[in-house]
Amino acid sequence: MLILMDINATEEQVRNACRRVEEMGYRPHPLPGATRTAIGITGNKGAVEADALSQLPGVAEVIPVSKPYKLASRDVKPENTVIRFANSDATIGGEELAIMAGPCGVESRDQLFRSAEAVARSGARFLRGGAYKPRTSPYAFQGLGEEGLEILAGAREQFGLLVVTEAIDHISLALIEQYADIIQIGARNMQNFALLKLAGQTRKPVLLKRGMSATLEELLMAAEYIMSEGNYNVILCERGIRTFADHSRNTLDVGIIPAVKRLTHLPILVDPSHASGKRDNVAPLARAGVAAGADGLIVEVHCDPDRALSDGAQSLYPAQFDAMMQNLRGIASLVGRSVHAPQTAGAAR
Ligand code: PEP
Numbered sequence: 001m002l003i004l005m006d007i008n009a010t011e012e013q014v015r016n017a018c019r020r021v022e023e024m025g026y027r028p029h030p031l032p033g034a035t036r037t038a039i040g041i042t043g044n045k046g047a048v049e050a051d052a053l054s055q056l057p058g059v060a061e062v063i064p065v066s067k068p069y070k071l072a073s074r075d076v077k078p079e080n081t082v083i084r085f086a087n088s089d090a091t092i093g094g095e096e097l098a099i100m101a102g103p104c105g106v107e108s109r110d111q112l113f114r115s116a117e118a119v120a121r122s123g124a125r126f127l128r129g130g131a132y133k134p135r136t137s138p139y140a141f142q143g144l145g146e147e148g149l150e151i152l153a154g155a156r157e158q159f160g161l162l163v164v165t166e167a168i169d170h171i172s173l174a175l176i177e178q179y180a181d182i183i184q185i186g187a188r189n190m191q192n193f194a195l196l197k198l199a200g201q202t203r204k205p206v207l208l209k210r211g212m213s214a215t216l217e218e219l220l221m222a223a224e225y226i227m228s229e230g231n232y233n234v235i236l237c238e239r240g241i242r243t244f245a246d247h248s249r250n251t252l253d254v255g256i257i258p259a260v261k262r263l264t265h266l267p268i269l270v271d272p273s274h275a276s277g278k279r280d281n282v283a284p285l286a287r288a289g290v291a292a293g294a295d296g297l298i299v300e301v302h303c304d305p306d307r308a309l310s311d312g313a314q315s316l317y318p319a320q321f322d323a324m325m326q327n328l329r330g331i332a333s334l335v336g337r338s339v340h341a342p343q344t345a346g347a348a349r
């Protein structure tokens, strides 16, 4: 159920409607829009007493939401969600593409800082790097843990980048909430509902990667888990799905981008690195993602990929990343977007 407030409704009337929803035993989610506020209602087992709510002052309409995902739906919020940050003018879902880049995993201070400097110089605004790595083999590099988070925080200070890093459980989540700007939930945890709820209780934006065999509806329901806890800043990410193709690590589902745009107001990024598995195929997939309307990219970049402790084969050399960024500027302008300008040394912001 959804309450649409009148265009002229006052803040007090919005608060009053939320109070009434709470008195009924449900949870109100006020979502301010460009012209009016909508209040999503969750927590109801059956039908909500719509009549009582539609009589309240400032309420224009009370309408049922038929989709299983509500807060993520465009029915509830027609305009795109744009995520902003207190300490940066970078956005996600705005006109400028959100470009996140860096190594798969944080391996050392030197390794991360070299990548961070390179990607900032090429125009990235966000630094990626896993401190907790969910690896297929228990014997593979598992990440540096909190030491990795400290290194990421140091690079943020030095290069003026916003940090995105993956939480794999409730312990890493609590630490990442303190250290990072964006909490990443990986493909393997897309349906870890307990973790999604905990991420929803934080106040940091959440980058939610599509599970390797998840449908669009399953992805949106996973986003709904986060939003139902009161965190509306969710960024979706298409990172390739499992198919019968054996020429690439995964198959980039470019078609999900327009489908996502139709159904939800949430931004969507493309991860061409995990989609392709091979560095030479990363830039073409990145271009396809931007051309199809993605709001940005998350890309693996490593200064010495042959020695990388994870995902070296799909990591771009800094020069390749720089060339990709230059190329994307042309495509971005064709689809009404822009890419942050390259930065001169020492002025990476
Ligand atoms: C990653 O970003 O390094 C990662 C593990 O991605 P995914 O969850 O998409 O496999």
Ligand code: MN
Pocket (backbone or CB within 6 Å): 104, 105, 274, 300, 310, 311
């Ligand atoms: Mn990786």
